[in-house]
Amino acid sequence: MPELPEVETVRIGLRRQVAGRTFATAQLLHPRVARRHAAGPDDLAAALRGGTVTDVRRRGKYLWLAVGEDALMAHLGMSGQLLVGDQDRPYPAHLRARFTFTDGGPDLRFVDQRTFGHLLYAPGGAVLPSVIAHIAPDPLEPDFDDERFAARLRARRTGIKRALLDQSLISGVGNIYADEALWRAGMHWARATQTLRRAEALAVVGAVREVFTEAITAGGTSFDRLYVHVNGQSGYFERSLAVYGRAGRPCPRCGGAVVREKFMNRSSYSCPRCQPRPRRGHW
Numbered sequence: 001m002p003e004l005p006e007v008e009t010v011r012i013g014l015r016r017q018v019a020g021r022t023f024a025t026a027q028l029l030h031p032r033v034a035r036r037h038a039a040g041p042d043d044l045a046a047a048l049r050g051g052t053v054t055d056v057r058r059r060g061k062y063l064w065l066a067v068g069e070d071a072l073m074a075h076l077g078m079s080g081q082l083l084v085g086d087q088d089r090p091y092p093a094h095l096r097a098r099f100t101f102t103d104g105g106p107d108l109r110f111v112d113q114r115t116f117g118h119l120l121y122a123p124g125g126a127v128l129p130s131v132i133a134h135i136a137p138d139p140l141e142p143d144f145d146d147e148r149f150a151a152r153l154r155a156r157r158t159g160i161k162r163a164l165l166d167q168s169l170i171s172g173v174g175n176i177y178a179d180e181a182l183w184r185a186g187m188h189w190a191r192a193t194q195t196l197r198r199a200e201a202l203a204v205v206g207a208v209r210e211v212f213t214e215a216i217t218a219g220g221t222s223f224d225r226l227y228v229h230v231n232g233q234s235g236y237f238e239r240s241l242a243v244y245g246r247a248g249r250p251c252p253r254c255g256g257a258v259v260r261e262k263f264m265n266r267s268s269y270s271c272p273r274c275q276p277r278p279r280r281g282h283w
Protein backbone atom coordinates (compact mmCIF):
# COMPACT_ATOMS: atom_id res chain seq x y z
CA MET A 1 0.00 0.00 0.00
CA PRO A 2 1.27 3.49 -0.71
CA GLU A 3 2.01 5.44 2.45
CA LEU A 4 2.12 9.17 3.05
CA PRO A 5 5.30 9.98 1.07
CA GLU A 6 4.05 8.16 -2.04
CA VAL A 7 0.66 9.88 -1.87
CA GLU A 8 2.29 13.25 -1.21
CA THR A 9 4.51 12.77 -4.26
CA VAL A 10 1.41 12.17 -6.38
CA ARG A 11 -0.30 15.19 -4.80
CA ILE A 12 2.58 17.51 -5.63
CA GLY A 13 2.63 16.33 -9.23
CA LEU A 14 -1.13 16.53 -9.64
CA ARG A 15 -1.31 19.99 -8.18
CA ARG A 16 1.30 21.19 -10.62
CA GLN A 17 -0.50 19.59 -13.58
CA VAL A 18 -4.23 20.06 -12.96
CA ALA A 19 -4.80 22.90 -10.46
CA GLY A 20 -6.66 25.78 -12.10
CA ARG A 21 -7.95 23.63 -14.97
CA THR A 22 -11.63 22.95 -15.73
CA PHE A 23 -12.99 19.48 -16.47
CA ALA A 24 -14.44 19.11 -19.96
CA THR A 25 -15.34 15.40 -19.83
CA ALA A 26 -15.20 12.61 -17.27
CA GLN A 27 -15.33 9.05 -18.56
CA LEU A 28 -15.73 6.30 -15.98
CA LEU A 29 -14.73 3.17 -17.82
CA HIS A 30 -15.19 0.43 -15.22
CA PRO A 31 -18.23 -0.09 -12.97
CA ARG A 32 -16.05 -0.62 -9.89
CA VAL A 33 -14.35 2.74 -10.16
CA ALA A 34 -17.51 4.56 -8.98
CA ARG A 35 -18.84 1.80 -6.73
CA ARG A 36 -18.99 4.08 -3.70
CA HIS A 37 -20.97 6.75 -5.60
CA ALA A 38 -24.59 5.79 -4.91
CA ALA A 39 -26.06 7.68 -7.86
CA GLY A 40 -23.81 5.84 -10.30
CA PRO A 41 -20.98 6.68 -12.70
CA ASP A 42 -23.03 8.91 -15.02
CA ASP A 43 -24.01 11.11 -12.10
CA LEU A 44 -20.39 11.33 -10.95
CA ALA A 45 -19.27 12.30 -14.46
CA ALA A 46 -22.01 14.95 -14.72
CA ALA A 47 -21.09 16.41 -11.32
CA LEU A 48 -17.51 16.96 -12.44
CA ARG A 49 -18.16 18.40 -15.89
CA GLY A 50 -17.44 22.14 -15.93
CA GLY A 51 -15.89 22.04 -12.44
CA THR A 52 -12.55 23.73 -11.86
CA VAL A 53 -9.81 22.06 -9.81
CA THR A 54 -8.88 24.67 -7.22
CA ASP A 55 -6.35 22.61 -5.26
CA VAL A 56 -5.09 19.07 -4.64
CA ARG A 57 -5.05 18.11 -0.97
CA ARG A 58 -4.11 15.20 1.26
CA ARG A 59 -4.54 13.88 4.77
CA GLY A 60 -2.48 10.82 5.64
CA LYS A 61 -2.83 8.44 2.69
CA TYR A 62 -6.03 10.08 1.36
CA LEU A 63 -5.89 12.38 -1.63
CA TRP A 64 -8.54 14.61 -3.16
CA LEU A 65 -8.99 17.23 -5.83
CA ALA A 66 -10.87 20.27 -4.54
CA VAL A 67 -13.42 21.07 -7.24
CA GLY A 68 -15.12 24.31 -6.20
CA GLU A 69 -16.68 23.54 -2.80
CA ASP A 70 -16.65 19.81 -3.49
CA ALA A 71 -14.02 17.10 -3.68
CA LEU A 72 -13.11 14.26 -5.99
CA MET A 73 -11.40 11.71 -3.76
CA ALA A 74 -9.07 9.09 -5.15
CA HIS A 75 -8.48 5.92 -3.17
CA LEU A 76 -5.46 4.37 -4.82
CA GLY A 77 -5.98 1.00 -3.11
CA MET A 78 -3.17 -1.45 -3.78
CA SER A 79 -2.32 -0.47 -7.32
CA GLY A 80 -4.14 2.71 -8.37
CA GLN A 81 -2.23 5.30 -10.37
CA LEU A 82 -3.14 8.86 -11.33
CA LEU A 83 -1.30 9.81 -14.49
CA VAL A 84 -1.19 13.05 -16.45
CA GLY A 85 0.11 13.18 -19.97
CA ASP A 86 -0.43 13.91 -23.63
CA GLN A 87 -3.96 13.04 -24.77
CA ASP A 88 -2.65 11.11 -27.76
CA ARG A 89 -0.68 8.58 -25.75
CA PRO A 90 -2.06 5.02 -26.00
CA TYR A 91 -4.65 3.80 -23.52
CA PRO A 92 -3.12 1.46 -20.94
CA ALA A 93 -4.66 -1.96 -20.24
CA HIS A 94 -6.22 -1.08 -16.91
CA LEU A 95 -7.57 2.40 -17.62
CA ARG A 96 -10.53 2.93 -15.26
CA ALA A 97 -11.30 6.62 -15.74
CA ARG A 98 -10.20 9.45 -17.99
CA PHE A 99 -10.69 13.17 -17.53
CA THR A 100 -10.17 15.85 -20.16
CA PHE A 101 -9.93 19.58 -19.60
CA THR A 102 -11.41 22.56 -21.42
CA ASP A 103 -7.93 23.86 -22.30
CA GLY A 104 -7.36 20.80 -24.50
CA GLY A 105 -4.09 20.06 -22.67
CA PRO A 106 -2.85 16.85 -21.00
CA ASP A 107 -5.54 14.49 -19.69
CA LEU A 108 -5.80 12.84 -16.27
CA ARG A 109 -6.09 9.07 -16.12
CA PHE A 110 -6.88 6.68 -13.30
CA VAL A 111 -5.25 3.33 -13.98
CA ASP A 112 -5.76 0.42 -11.59
CA GLN A 113 -4.55 -3.08 -12.26
CA ARG A 114 -6.39 -4.73 -9.36
CA THR A 115 -9.53 -2.49 -9.20
CA PHE A 116 -9.29 -2.08 -5.41
CA GLY A 117 -8.99 1.66 -5.87
CA HIS A 118 -11.94 3.91 -6.57
CA LEU A 119 -13.11 7.49 -7.01
CA LEU A 120 -15.58 9.20 -4.72
CA TYR A 121 -17.35 12.52 -5.12
CA ALA A 122 -17.73 14.34 -1.80
CA PRO A 123 -20.10 17.35 -1.96
CA GLY A 124 -18.86 20.14 0.31
CA GLY A 125 -15.62 18.24 0.89
CA ALA A 126 -13.09 20.64 -0.62
CA VAL A 127 -11.39 21.39 2.72
CA LEU A 128 -11.84 17.95 4.34
CA PRO A 129 -14.24 15.32 2.98
CA SER A 130 -16.58 14.11 5.74
CA VAL A 131 -15.78 10.45 4.97
CA ILE A 132 -12.26 10.98 6.34
CA ALA A 133 -13.05 13.44 9.12
CA HIS A 134 -12.38 10.65 11.66
CA ILE A 135 -8.82 10.18 10.37
CA ALA A 136 -6.25 11.76 12.68
CA PRO A 137 -4.06 14.56 11.32
CA ASP A 138 -0.75 13.44 9.86
CA PRO A 139 2.54 14.70 11.29
CA LEU A 140 3.25 16.90 8.27
CA GLU A 141 0.08 18.95 8.82
CA PRO A 142 0.96 22.34 10.33
CA ASP A 143 -1.46 21.92 13.23
CA PHE A 144 -0.32 18.42 14.23
CA ASP A 145 0.27 18.66 17.98
CA ASP A 146 3.31 16.59 19.05
CA GLU A 147 2.60 16.96 22.77
CA ARG A 148 -1.01 15.88 22.37
CA PHE A 149 0.07 12.92 20.25
CA ALA A 150 2.68 11.91 22.85
CA ALA A 151 0.10 12.07 25.65
CA ARG A 152 -2.44 10.01 23.69
CA LEU A 153 0.23 7.49 22.71
CA ARG A 154 1.34 6.98 26.31
CA ALA A 155 -2.29 6.50 27.38
CA ARG A 156 -2.67 3.53 25.02
CA ARG A 157 -2.08 -0.05 26.12
CA THR A 158 -0.62 -1.52 22.98
CA GLY A 159 2.67 -1.94 21.12
CA ILE A 160 4.31 1.11 19.55
CA LYS A 161 4.06 -0.19 15.99
CA ARG A 162 0.37 -1.05 16.30
CA ALA A 163 -0.19 2.46 17.62
CA LEU A 164 1.67 4.05 14.69
CA LEU A 165 -0.53 2.11 12.25
CA ASP A 166 -3.72 3.29 14.01
CA GLN A 167 -5.09 5.99 11.70
CA SER A 168 -7.27 7.40 14.49
CA LEU A 169 -4.11 8.31 16.44
CA ILE A 170 -1.75 9.41 13.63
CA SER A 171 -2.37 9.05 9.90
CA GLY A 172 -0.18 8.26 6.93
CA VAL A 173 2.09 5.66 8.58
CA GLY A 174 2.14 2.12 7.18
CA ASN A 175 4.42 -0.88 7.54
CA ILE A 176 7.42 0.54 5.70
CA TYR A 177 7.74 3.89 7.43
CA ALA A 178 6.78 2.52 10.86
CA ASP A 179 9.77 0.16 10.69
CA GLU A 180 12.08 2.88 9.42
CA ALA A 181 10.98 5.43 12.05
CA LEU A 182 11.34 2.93 14.90
CA TRP A 183 14.83 2.01 13.71
CA ARG A 184 15.77 5.71 13.71
CA ALA A 185 14.32 6.08 17.20
CA GLY A 186 16.18 2.94 18.38
CA MET A 187 12.96 1.35 19.58
CA HIS A 188 11.66 -2.20 19.16
CA TRP A 189 8.28 -2.45 17.45
CA ALA A 190 6.74 -4.36 20.38
CA ARG A 191 7.61 -1.74 22.98
CA ALA A 192 4.55 -1.16 25.20
CA THR A 193 3.22 2.36 24.70
CA GLN A 194 2.33 2.81 28.38
CA THR A 195 6.02 2.39 29.29
CA LEU A 196 7.18 5.24 27.03
CA ARG A 197 8.60 8.34 28.60
CA ARG A 198 7.39 11.65 27.17
CA ALA A 199 10.76 12.26 25.48
CA GLU A 200 10.65 8.81 23.86
CA ALA A 201 7.15 9.42 22.50
CA LEU A 202 8.24 12.77 21.09
CA ALA A 203 11.33 11.14 19.57
CA VAL A 204 9.16 8.60 17.76
CA VAL A 205 6.99 11.24 16.10
CA GLY A 206 10.14 13.21 15.28
CA ALA A 207 11.55 10.12 13.57
CA VAL A 208 8.32 9.59 11.62
CA ARG A 209 8.40 13.18 10.40
CA GLU A 210 12.09 12.93 9.48
CA VAL A 211 11.70 9.73 7.46
CA PHE A 212 8.58 11.09 5.72
CA THR A 213 10.37 14.28 4.75
CA GLU A 214 13.39 12.44 3.36
CA ALA A 215 11.18 9.99 1.47
CA ILE A 216 9.17 12.80 -0.14
CA THR A 217 12.42 14.42 -1.27
CA ALA A 218 13.33 11.10 -2.92
CA GLY A 219 9.89 10.83 -4.56
CA GLY A 220 8.70 7.98 -2.30
CA THR A 221 9.45 4.27 -2.25
CA SER A 222 8.65 2.07 -5.26
CA PHE A 223 8.40 -1.60 -4.44
CA ASP A 224 6.53 -3.24 -7.26
CA ARG A 225 6.67 -0.50 -9.90
CA LEU A 226 3.01 0.37 -9.28
CA TYR A 227 3.61 3.40 -7.06
CA VAL A 228 4.51 6.01 -9.62
CA HIS A 229 4.43 9.75 -10.01
CA VAL A 230 1.85 11.41 -12.26
CA ASN A 231 4.38 11.22 -15.10
CA GLY A 232 4.86 7.45 -14.60
CA GLN A 233 8.33 7.67 -13.02
CA SER A 234 9.26 5.89 -9.79
CA GLY A 235 10.69 7.20 -6.54
CA TYR A 236 14.01 5.98 -5.23
CA PHE A 237 13.71 6.05 -1.44
CA GLU A 238 14.08 2.24 -1.26
CA ARG A 239 17.82 2.86 -1.66
CA SER A 240 17.71 4.71 1.67
CA LEU A 241 15.74 2.13 3.64
CA ALA A 242 17.68 0.98 6.70
CA VAL A 243 15.73 -2.10 7.76
CA TYR A 244 12.48 -2.57 5.82
CA GLY A 245 12.77 -5.52 3.41
CA ARG A 246 16.41 -6.04 4.40
CA ALA A 247 16.39 -9.22 6.52
CA GLY A 248 19.89 -10.63 6.94
CA ARG A 249 21.57 -7.52 5.59
CA PRO A 250 23.72 -5.22 7.73
CA CYS A 251 22.18 -2.52 9.87
CA PRO A 252 23.55 0.81 8.57
CA ARG A 253 24.24 1.92 12.16
CA CYS A 254 25.92 -1.07 13.81
CA GLY A 255 26.53 -3.58 11.01
CA GLY A 256 24.54 -6.34 12.74
CA ALA A 257 22.07 -8.41 10.72
CA VAL A 258 18.54 -7.04 10.33
CA VAL A 259 15.85 -9.50 11.41
CA ARG A 260 12.34 -10.08 10.14
CA GLU A 261 9.62 -11.09 12.59
CA LYS A 262 5.94 -11.89 12.08
CA PHE A 263 3.62 -9.00 12.89
CA MET A 264 -0.15 -8.87 12.27
CA ASN A 265 0.04 -11.29 9.30
CA ARG A 266 2.86 -9.21 7.87
CA SER A 267 6.47 -8.56 8.88
CA SER A 268 8.43 -6.24 11.07
CA TYR A 269 12.06 -5.52 10.32
CA SER A 270 14.43 -4.32 13.01
CA CYS A 271 18.02 -4.42 14.23
CA PRO A 272 18.28 -6.60 17.37
CA ARG A 273 21.24 -4.58 18.64
CA CYS A 274 19.92 -1.04 17.99
CA GLN A 275 16.32 -1.94 18.85
CA PRO A 276 16.48 -4.50 21.68
CA ARG A 277 13.27 -6.39 22.35
CA PRO A 278 11.59 -5.17 25.54
CA ARG A 279 11.29 -7.63 28.41
CA ARG A 280 7.56 -7.08 28.41
CA GLY A 281 5.64 -5.77 25.48
CA HIS A 282 2.61 -6.21 23.27
CA TRP A 283 2.62 -7.84 19.86
Ligand SMILES: [Zn+2]
Pocket: 251, 252, 253, 254, 255, 256, 271, 272, 273, 274, 275
Ligand atom coordinates in the same frame (compact mmCIF):
# COMPACT_ATOMS: atom_id res chain seq x y z
ZN1 LIG B 1 21.91 -1.81 14.40
